[in-house]
Amino acid sequence: MNNQPILNKYWSSVCRHIDPYVPGEQPKGTKLIKLNTNESPYPPSPRVLEAIRNAASEDLRRYPDPFSDELRKAAADYYGIGLKQIFVGNGSDEILAFCYLAFFNPGERILFPDITYSFYPVYSKLFGIPYKEVALTRDFYVPIREFMTDNHGIIIPNPNAPTGRFLDTDSLLTMVNYNLDCGKVIIVDEAYIDFGGDSLISFINRFPNLLIVHTLSKSRSLAGLRIGLAFGSEGLIEGLFRIKNSFNSYPLDRLAIAGAAEAFRDREYFEETRGKIIRTREWIEKELAKIGFIVIPSKANFLFVAHKNVSAADISSKLREREIYVRHFKKPRIDNYLRISVGSDEEMEFLLKNLREILGAYKG
Amino acid sequence: MNNQPILNKYWSSVCRHIDPYVPGEQPKGTKLIKLNTNESPYPPSPRVLEAIRNAASEDLRRYPDPFSDELRKAAADYYGIGLKQIFVGNGSDEILAFCYLAFFNPGERILFPDITYSFYPVYSKLFGIPYKEVALTRDFYVPIREFMTDNHGIIIPNPNAPTGRFLDTDSLLTMVNYNLDCGKVIIVDEAYIDFGGDSLISFINRFPNLLIVHTLSKSRSLAGLRIGLAFGSEGLIEGLFRIKNSFNSYPLDRLAIAGAAEAFRDREYFEETRGKIIRTREWIEKELAKIGFIVIPSKANFLFVAHKNVSAADISSKLREREIYVRHFKKPRIDNYLRISVGSDEEMEFLLKNLREILGAYKG
Numbered sequence: 001m002n003n004q005p006i007l008n009k010y011w012s013s014v015c016r017h018i019d020p021y022v023p024g025e026q027p028k029g030t031k032l033i034k035l036n037t038n039e040s041p042y043p044p045s046p047r048v049l050e051a052i053r054n055a056a057s058e059d060l061r062r063y064p065d066p067f068s069d070e071l072r073k074a075a076a077d078y079y080g081i082g083l084k085q086i087f088v089g090n091g092s093d094e095i096l097a098f099c100y101l102a103f104f105n106p107g108e109r110i111l112f113p114d115i116t117y118s119f120y121p122v123y124s125k126l127f128g129i130p131y132k133e134v135a136l137t138r139d140f141y142v143p144i145r146e147f148m149t150d151n152h153g154i155i156i157p158n159p160n161a162p163t164g165r166f167l168d169t170d171s172l173l174t175m176v177n178y179n180l181d182c183g184k185v186i187i188v189d190e191a192y193i194d195f196g197g198d199s200l201i202s203f204i205n206r207f208p209n210l211l212i213v214h215t216l217s218k219s220r221s222l223a224g225l226r227i228g229l230a231f232g233s234e235g236l237i238e239g240l241f242r243i244k245n246s247f248n249s250y251p252l253d254r255l256a257i258a259g260a261a262e263a264f265r266d267r268e269y270f271e272e273t274r275g276k277i278i279r280t281r282e283w284i285e286k287e288l289a290k291i292g293f294i295v296i297p298s299k300a301n302f303l304f305v306a307h308k309n310v311s312a313a314d315i316s317s318k319l320r321e322r323e324i325y326v327r328h329f330k331k332p333r334i335d336n337y338l339r340i341s342v343g344s345d346e347e348m349e350f351l352l353k354n355l356r357e358i359l360g361a362y363k364g
Numbered sequence: 365m366n367n368q369p370i371l372n373k374y375w376s377s378v379c380r381h382i383d384p385y386v387p388g389e390q391p392k393g394t395k396l397i398k399l400n401t402n403e404s405p406y407p408p409s410p411r412v413l414e415a416i417r418n419a420a421s422e423d424l425r426r427y428p429d430p431f432s433d434e435l436r437k438a439a440a441d442y443y444g445i446g447l448k449q450i451f452v453g454n455g456s457d458e459i460l461a462f463c464y465l466a467f468f469n470p471g472e473r474i475l476f477p478d479i480t481y482s483f484y485p486v487y488s489k490l491f492g493i494p495y496k497e498v499a500l501t502r503d504f505y506v507p508i509r510e511f512m513t514d515n516h517g518i519i520i521p522n523p524n525a526p527t528g529r530f531l532d533t534d535s536l537l538t539m540v541n542y543n544l545d546c547g548k549v550i551i552v553d554e555a556y557i558d559f560g561g562d563s564l565i566s567f568i569n570r571f572p573n574l575l576i577v578h579t580l581s582k583s584r585s586l587a588g589l590r591i592g593l594a595f596g597s598e599g600l601i602e603g604l605f606r607i608k609n610s611f612n613s614y615p616l617d618r619l620a621i622a623g624a625a626e627a628f629r630d631r632e633y634f635e636e637t638r639g640k641i642i643r644t645r646e647w648i649e650k651e652l653a654k655i656g657f658i659v660i661p662s663k664a665n666f667l668f669v670a671h672k673n674v675s676a677a678d679i680s681s682k683l684r685e686r687e688i689y690v691r692h693f694k695k696p697r698i699d700n701y702l703r704i705s706v707g708s709d710e711e712m713e714f715l716l717k718n719l720r721e722i723l724g725a726y727k728g
Contacts, residue, residue, distance in 0.1 A: 011466060014607075015467070015607060020605075020609035020610045021613060026426075043421075049421070058408065060407070060413070060586055061404045061588065101376065123611075183374060221425040223427040224617060226616075239379050243382070243490070245386075248457045250387070255620075259424075
């Protein structure tokens, strides 16, 4: 719909000038292998589905709890923190948008990496927050020292997307501590933290400027339910509630609250499925290296890879002919890389078989 | 949580200065009669609940359709308009927030009534859009001529809330037509239109500046599912999509899309339940008049009433002692009025019985 925007005289100045985010394709079809949007190959917990079915009752005629207390309590229990240290939203994207309104000021420049989640610059344009993109190193490391400089806010995803690289806790905390006195908020977007990285949640009591953002879309297999969470000091959380309550009283519906709360209660299923994804990733990393891919070490549920001989654009389009979808970002510095979601072992076997065939044709 | 906001050094300027919306109380309890948030007394259509249960499947691991095509198609069929003339959001509140970003400019003054949905000034403060509140007449009529003046956008709810008064189509269209050439958008918030008013949806082809906003929270008994819709010219709808795609790719989850689409397909249930609410309203209007209430004629699923002898504050607090919740707005001009949602006949009988007892004590 947005390929050729018609300039419309009724649009606001912001609406004319923004450059909307384009999510990964959601092709319709049952046979295809979809490794382009980092969804889980495993279904949600059966207990989550049951909780949702139970919530599909006549109570739907009632508004939901505007504070989503059931969900916030379940998450508080899971992480061992206080109810007032948790905010929930309609996906982590909505929470990130609220963060721009709650913590950043128009005209005051924030920092985030140059290669990262491509929604960050979109929010900046929507809300008039200037930004500086801090260049990753050649090997796609976040240069943490360059965030220890004059700024009015920082967003760092950890693990980073689309690279998958994880930044150690000590480096991050040194940076958070450096920025403590300037009164600006550091947002650590931990969308992919459950796949082997260490969360900073346990440090929110020590750093009142630290906000951690999570999602249930990846490690809890609930992309279709739209649940994000934020963890931070009571002041930061209250700031997010002030914005939410000035935007939409009830961003989470009754079904989402019930299902997401149950997702936190079913620890066993969560541990089992994320463990499988980590093991598949560790195996497929080696297999991809064997057939000539450079693989950036990943702590996420995807791999960021480049082939030594064949271009990412070629591989991507040939995979698509075989109904295998991976993500190719046509952006400077990363246009020869592919981001491949970690699917089930069967999906990965099928991917490898097809990659071998595609690459074999180039040798001949 | 927001009663005594702590000023926090990490909050943005906007976050410090906004005055968040306070939704009607959501008391927990099974016995109470809840007539304070205009929910439907009837459950959602059984077909809707079944559609939701079917959608509670392993597909929840996948992102939803970012364009919610299934729902938009069902609504397009229902209203006989084009797919590109429909936008859907996480409740009509989210759509209204998007409208401020899509169609209004900071520093350019918009108009809305002084007695109306109290979220409008909240959005204005959140997004820096100045506004003028146009005073309703003494009898709570919207003075339509006063919207035919220099402005940069208009919002009028029809029927108005919390008064319930309906503005005739000719008056509204005269105003929309007057404003056609100035290139500004007129938003008609028809949250309560299904209870006897005439919608302006059929005029969106004629007026490219006219945007109609609906919700499934009231007449479709789905307050707990969070579904709003907007109808307008393709240009206006594309503007809303541009903002949505710069804010949150997927505001509607898979369950909400499935349930809401089915709500539009089940016409019979909709006609039956809204018909019952209209009949109950017409009956209770007369009964309330008999016991000394001034009743503003309503085309909504609520009544706006003042008693000739006893203050609204007194009646409200005495009803609450009896576990009956109605809405009392402590605001100038309307602080002697109560907004009472139209419940089931049984709930209304119980209300009347209690009102007679409460008012009887004042006579004695």
